[in-house]
Amino acid sequence: MSQIELVGISKSYDKQQDVLDEINLTIEEGEFFVLVGPSGSGKSTLLRMIAGLEEISGGILKINGKSMNHIPPKDRNLSMVFQNYALYPHLSVKENILFGLKAKKVDKQERQRRLLEAAEMMGLTELLERKPRELSGGQRQRVALARTIVSQAPLCLMDEPLSNLDAKLRANMRIQIRRLQKKIGMTLIYVTHDQVEAMTMGDRIMVLNDGKIQQVGKPITLYNEPTNLFVASFIGSPKMNIGLAKFSKENKEIIVENQLHIPVDSAFVKDIHVHKQLTIGIRAEHLKPGTNENKDHFLEVVNVEQLGNETSIAFDVGSELWTAKWPGQWSIHVGQKVPVQILPENLLFFNSETGELIQSALKDKEQEVFAT
Amino acid sequence: MSMTNAAQINETTVFDMEPVKKKQRIKSFMKGMAFLLPSIILFSVFLFYPMFRTIYLSFFLTKANGDPTVFVGLENYINMFSSPIFLKSMKSTFLFVLYTVPASVIISLFLSIIANEKLKGIGFFRTMYSSTMGVSVAAASVFWLYLFNPSMGLLNQVLGSFGIEAIGWLTDPKWALLSVSITTIWMNIGFTFLILLGGLQSIDSSLYESADIEGAGYLYKLRRVTIPMLSPTMFFVITVTIINAFQSFGQIDILTQGGPINETNLIVYSIYREAFVNYKFGSASAQAIVLFILILLMTALQFKLGERKVHYQ
Amino acid sequence: MAIVMSFMTNKDILTGSMPSTFTLDNYVRAFERFPLFQYLFNSLVVSIVIMIGQLVLSSLAAYAFVFLEFKGRDLLFYLFIATMMVPFEASIIPNFQIIRDLGWIDTYSGLAVPFFATAFGTFLLRQNFKQIPKELREASQIAGMGDFKYYLTVVLPVSRASLVTLGIYGFLSSWNMYLWPLLSTTNDKVRTVQIGLKQLQTQEQLNEWGVIMAGAVIVIIPTLILLFFGQKKLQKGLTEGALK
Numbered sequence: 001m002s003q004i005e006l007v008g009i010s011k012s013y014d015k016q017q018d019v020l021d022e023i024n025l026t027i028e029e030g031e032f033f034v035l036v037g038p039s040g041s042g043k044s045t046l047l048r049m050i051a052g053l054e055e056i057s058g059g060i061l062k063i064n065g066k067s068m069n070h071i072p073p074k075d076r077n078l079s080m081v082f083q084n085y086a087l088y089p090h091l092s093v094k095e096n097i098l099f100g101l102k103a104k105k106v107d108k109q110e111r112q113r114r115l116l117e118a119a120e121m122m123g124l125t126e127l128l129e130r131k132p133r134e135l136s137g138g139q140r141q142r143v144a145l146a147r148t149i150v151s152q153a154p155l156c157l158m159d160e161p162l163s164n165l166d167a168k169l170r171a172n173m174r175i176q177i178r179r180l181q182k183k184i185g186m187t188l189i190y191v192t193h194d195q196v197e198a199m200t201m202g203d204r205i206m207v208l209n210d211g212k213i214q215q216v217g218k219p220i221t222l223y224n225e226p227t228n229l230f231v232a233s234f235i236g237s238p239k240m241n242i243g244l245a246k247f248s249k250e251n252k253e254i255i256v257e258n259q260l261h262i263p264v265d266s267a268f269v270k271d272i273h274v275h276k277q278l279t280i281g282i283r284a285e286h287l288k289p290g291t292n293e294n295k296d297h298f299l300e301v302v303n304v305e306q307l308g309n310e311t312s313i314a315f316d317v318g319s320e321l322w323t324a325k326w327p328g329q330w331s332i333h334v335g336q337k338v339p340v341q342i343l344p345e346n347l348l349f350f351n352s353e354t355g356e357l358i359q360s361a362l363k364d365k366e367q368e369v370f371a372t
Numbered sequence: 373m374s375m376t377n378a379a380q381i382n383e384t385t386v387f388d389m390e391p392v393k394k395k396q397r398i399k400s401f402m403k404g405m406a407f408l409l410p411s412i413i414l415f416s417v418f419l420f421y422p423m424f425r426t427i428y429l430s431f432f433l434t435k436a437n438g439d440p441t442v443f444v445g446l447e448n449y450i451n452m453f454s455s456p457i458f459l460k461s462m463k464s465t466f467l468f469v470l471y472t473v474p475a476s477v478i479i480s481l482f483l484s485i486i487a488n489e490k491l492k493g494i495g496f497f498r499t500m501y502s503s504t505m506g507v508s509v510a511a512a513s514v515f516w517l518y519l520f521n522p523s524m525g526l527l528n529q530v531l532g533s534f535g536i537e538a539i540g541w542l543t544d545p546k547w548a549l550l551s552v553s554i555t556t557i558w559m560n561i562g563f564t565f566l567i568l569l570g571g572l573q574s575i576d577s578s579l580y581e582s583a584d585i586e587g588a589g590y591l592y593k594l595r596r597v598t599i600p601m602l603s604p605t606m607f608f609v610i611t612v613t614i615i616n617a618f619q620s621f622g623q624i625d626i627l628t629q630g631g632p633i634n635e636t637n638l639i640v641y642s643i644y645r646e647a648f649v650n651y652k653f654g655s656a657s658a659q660a661i662v663l664f665i666l667i668l669l670m671t672a673l674q675f676k677l678g679e680r681k682v683h684y685q
Numbered sequence: 686m687a688i689v690m691s692f693m694t695n696k697d698i699l700t701g702s703m704p705s706t707f708t709l710d711n712y713v714r715a716f717e718r719f720p721l722f723q724y725l726f727n728s729l730v731v732s733i734v735i736m737i738g739q740l741v742l743s744s745l746a747a748y749a750f751v752f753l754e755f756k757g758r759d760l761l762f763y764l765f766i767a768t769m770m771v772p773f774e775a776s777i778i779p780n781f782q783i784i785r786d787l788g789w790i791d792t793y794s795g796l797a798v799p800f801f802a803t804a805f806g807t808f809l810l811r812q813n814f815k816q817i818p819k820e821l822r823e824a825s826q827i828a829g830m831g832d833f834k835y836y837l838t839v840v841l842p843v844s845r846a847s848l849v850t851l852g853i854y855g856f857l858s859s860w861n862m863y864l865w866p867l868l869s870t871t872n873d874k875v876r877t878v879q880i881g882l883k884q885l886q887t888q889e890q891l892n893e894w895g896v897i898m899a900g901a902v903i904v905i906i907p908t909l910i911l912l913f914f915g916q917k918k919l920q921k922g923l924t925e926g927a928l929k
Binding site: 397400401403404405407408410411412414415417418419420421422423425426429438498499502503505506507508509510511514515517518521524566567569570615618619621622625626640643644647648653656657660661663664667668671672675 | 741742743745746748749753754755756757758761764765766768769770771772773774775776777778779780781782783798799801802807832836857860861863864867868879880882883886894897898900901902904905908909911912913916919920921923
């Protein structure tokens with residue numbers, strides 16, 4: 001099990017602008033840590049720097065307390081799974097799995113033992129003599145994982161390992177990788193651009209954008225209390241509904257996109273009114289269907305998606321497109337005006353200029369307490 | 373850890389890292405050189421050094437063993453360009469290029485378009501056409517030597533059967549260069565055919581399919597799809613054929629030895645004769661420089677014009 | 686045509702008639718009067734040595750250009766491009782002197798070594814190596830495999846196809862070489878089959894065309910067989926190496 005510490009890590013190419021800027025981070029032993037961000041955010045670069053495949057321009061990388069900056073990859077005691085699996089096309093599955101062990105001159109009997117164990121675990125026992133081109137995408141993925149298992153490295157790095165698989169297989173592999181990590185207990189750093197993978201797999205997540213850390217935390221924390229607008233709209237599907245808002249003291253209400261008037265009581269907005277430029281956010285599941293008591297807001301439907309277990313409805317709100325998720329099946333037509341319930345305690349408030357979070361939704365916190 | 377603390381550590385490590393980085397750079401340089409050194413040494417010994425040596429020699433008179441004796445400056449060049457034999461050699465060389473290149477390319481293009489049709493047994497013709505690539509200069513020349521033979525060669529026998537007077541294919545100054553050219557064209561076809569066929573086969577078939585749907589005729593497709601799509605390959609084939617034509621030697625040596633009356637004394641043969649028959653290495657070197665410049669121009673042209681298609685990086 | 690002639694009697698050829706009898710006499714005589722076996726053997730040795738030399742040197746150089754990063758790499762790459770602009774024929778005089786001074790006249794080394802380094806081969810293989818995903822190298826780095834071992838155990842086996850292509854091309858062009866063997870050999874012990882054919886042709890006073898054709902056929906058979914099997918590969922390889 002490895003503990004990883006990044007101190008002021010940065011990366012720049014040819015004196016150009018920083019690809020990664022002063023990354024400070026500690027990853028605990030046995031943790032499933034996910035690096036997530038849009039393409040070009042620097043997440044893969046960071047992973048490759050930890051692996052030793054990319055030179056570190058500045059800062060210190062420590063594994064188990066020792067500086068690793070100039071240690072070659074092979075001496076960092078780690079394994080890596082690549083997006084394209086990096087299987088050697090001319091070698092059989094067996095030889096591919098054993099590739100690293102042979103290079104590291106592990107004893108032959110030990111090699112055989114680990115091979116059988118890993119093949120068993122990944123369900124590859126029947127396929128050992130095949131060549132990679134005779135395997136399906138999912139099988140190749142499992143070979144790549146088996147390679148990690150036999151290495152018995154305390155640290156495993158994965159670079160978008162599931163993005164070459166189709167959606168069904170991906171969901172299945174998510175669970176497999178997660179179970180594998182818990183079973184072996186290795187520290188796992190997992191890079192992905194897919195926030196669903198990040199949310200469902202990670203013990204903790206780091207959101208990266210433009211080479212800067214946006215937020216580090218547990219998945220549910222990122223969902224409920226995104227520190228800024230970027231994390232708010234990046235985490236969660238569908239993305240959080242966002243709108244420019246003004247606080248009107250006289251009428252004790254919040255005006256969103258010059259369209260929605262949401263009444264609030266004064267105690268609630270004590271901290272907020274100082275910020276003139278506000279952006280509010282609300283999750284799709286909090287745009288609830290209007291009830292008899294609360295049907296102040298009528299919104300025009302611009303699109304309806306029937307998913308069976310729930311219905312996803314899109315509205316025009318000012319210049320924004322908002323989405324609501326209503327459980328069950330609703331018979332709604334495009335163009336219809338439907339009542340929507342918007343509770344002030346579900347709103348997240350951001351500073352429009354900086355994008356920083358001012359106040360997160362109140363009600364969710366309570367729910368979390370109930371849930372635990 | 374506070375920010376200031378981190379920044380301090382950062383500075384100290386940057387300080388410490390420089391020698392390590394330098395060591396790594398040297399190491400990776402050594403590794404790169406280890407992989408490249410065999411090629412670099414051989415290029416240096418058998419290509420770059422000889423090139424400069426050739427330039428050097430071209431300013432000297434030499435002994436029979438090739439050692440330079442007297443520095444004569446540009447005299448070799450001046451003599452060369454005033455020598456009627458050399459000027460004739462240049463003229464023959466250019467005529468030879470003119471005779472062989474367009475004919476080779478056009479015939480091969482024609483053959484490859486035919487061979488690209490999906491007909492039964494076309495594989496046999498493909499192999500036939502490309503087979504001259506496997507035929508050596510010596511073998512091809514010997515074969516044509518027989519065909520050109522004045523008394524019993526097939527060509528004159530055919531002419532004879534039509535009652536046409538025999539032609540001195542290789543002995544008549546009017547015909548010799550043409551005969552050598554015909555041999556060369558025949559030899560070129562294998563290579564040019566193979567490359568052009570490759571070019572044709574790499575044209576996306578959906579282009580033809582969409583032309584079919586739009587009702588384009590065979591000739592229209594040939595003119596509007598095939599030829600434009602083939603142009604990079606054509607260009608490559610043309611330059612390579614030109615370069616090869618400048619370098620022709622074997623067929624001259626076997627068929628005509630440069631004769632009659634120096635009609636077929638192409639530049640490489642001329643260099644060969646000057647150096648290894650007359651032992652005038654200085655003036656032979658001067659001629660070699662001319663050849664070098666000609667080919668340099670051709671390759672430069674190839675890189676320049678083919679830039680869009682030649683991605684070396 | 687030539688093949689038919691090689692089986693004809695001399696009389697038939699001289700009179701220009703259709704072949705009346707099938708005979709192997711010409712082959713027998715060709716082998717009797719000339720050390721054809723020796724020529725063939727020499728050509729085979731020289732061609733195979735050149736082929737192997739080219740494969741080794743080009744694959745090493747291509748590996749450096751694709752997988753290694755070091756200062757001066759681009760400069761060296763342009764140097765390789767530059768070699769394509771120097772025709773061997775233009776530098777043949779000093780080359781001859783070098784071989785002579787090394788005492789390599791009439792040796793296999795003199796015939797083969799100057800052709801080991803090839804820019805064309807390097808570019809062809811480089812093109813191919815570039816298609817190997819760089820992750821394979823990275824995975825091997827994590828496993829602790831050095832560059833040379835990676836080159837041997839992964840890069841070479843993975844690019845077998847293009848090595849074969851280059852091999853065929855190298856063999857073909859070495860086998861058919863003419864000017865250099867003409868200059869660098871003076872006796873039958875090392876003379877290649879191409880020069881042997883020239884000897885056969887110039888020394889046959891009696892115009893025994895059947896014998897000469899038999900010689901020519903022997904010369905081209907190995908290359909034709911090679912071409913027959915490797916045509917597809919060559920076509921692909923040559924176009925790729927040239928146009929990409």
